[in-house]
Amino acid sequence: MAWGEETTSPRNACKDFNGIFIDYFVDSGMRNSYIKAILDNSPESILLIGKNHEILAYNKTIQNVLKQFHGQEIKVGDLYYPNFVLESDHQLYLDTYNKAINGESVTVQHLAESENTSIWFEYRMTPVYDEEGILLGVTLSAQDITIRKKYEIGLKESEDRFRKISNLAPIGILITSDKLKITYFNKWARNRFEYGQGKLSNLSLSDLIHDIKFSKSDGITVHPMGFKIKTPLFYQEKFDGTSKNNRKIKVLLSSSSFHTRDKLHYIFIIQDITDAMMKDDKISQQNDKLRDIAWHQSHIIRAPLANIMGIVSLFEDESFFADQLERDTMNRAIIQSAKDLDKVICDIIKTAE
CATH class of the missing domain: 3.30.450.20 (PAS domain)
Structure with missing residues (x-):
């Protein structure tokens, strides 16, 4: 019925x-x-x-x-x-x-x-x-939950596309809660910070970037500057990172915020600049060596070279030397100046290595 x-x-x-x-x-x-x-x-x-x-x-x-x-x-x-x-x-x-x-x-x-x-x-x-x-x-x-289910399926498909795209990105992508608890870690970030496929439970941004701290009483604090901020929004800021195995990483950090269902989230873009900074340090060291070489060329080399050139010009004047003894003395001076010049050149080569 x-x-x-x-x-x-x-x-x-x-x-x-x-x-x-x-x-x-x-x-x-x-x-x-x-x-x-x-x-x-x-x-x-x-x-x-x-x-x-x-x-x-x-x-x-x-x-x-x-x-x-x-x-x-x-x-x-x-x-x-x-x-x-x-x-x-x-x-x-x-x-x-x-x-x-x-x-x-x-x-x-x-x-x-x-x-x-x-x-x-x-x-x-x-x-x-x-x-x-x-x-x-x-x-x-x-x-009938067709409309709701289509929305859920569409959202799931969007999340899957985001994960696939972000996992192909050559940079780190993190998503956190408003308290900086990590809710998403892309493949690059997992590998670079050496967390593999492990769970992210209780993992915070401060576990990776130890200059950024969150506490209920103080909010977000950025060290070593020590200032407090309401929202961790950065653009290409340099920070020191630490991997799970305590390997130090130099990073550039950029961030933004977004809301889902009235909940605040942050997205962080991380670039590893460790190698770049090492290259910069190496270039700086090479520049220091070049400056040393330039100084040697402009000061130290010129002294023995000037001696040699002066003595050689004296040899061109046959009447300058009173006897053979003076000529022999000048010959020895040329030889010594040449040795001094050779030593300076060897020092420059060692400096350039």
């Missing part, structure tokens, strides 16, 4: 269904008309199934849904299973029904598909008893 229809049985069994006490198998009257109006206008499909899968009662919503899927009217006494259960859903129905008929309330979400129709339902099966505690059957209520 449909809810509120007359029955020849005088039995009066009161049951609680969806928060409404209704009389089951009672004489028709004003109360049953109200109940029928309420249930028939419910957005949920509601069905009472007996112990042998027979249909005991139903509302208008499920009547329309079953007609849409099966092309036939539902009637009291029909076997709900297997007549009105899609073949692909037989096992799901039987598993859920058996749990409910044995006293368990069960909720499942399932995509019902026919040749022309596809609807996501949230099914609930609940055992139903009379006033004396005798089992009458089970109620099956089904709510």
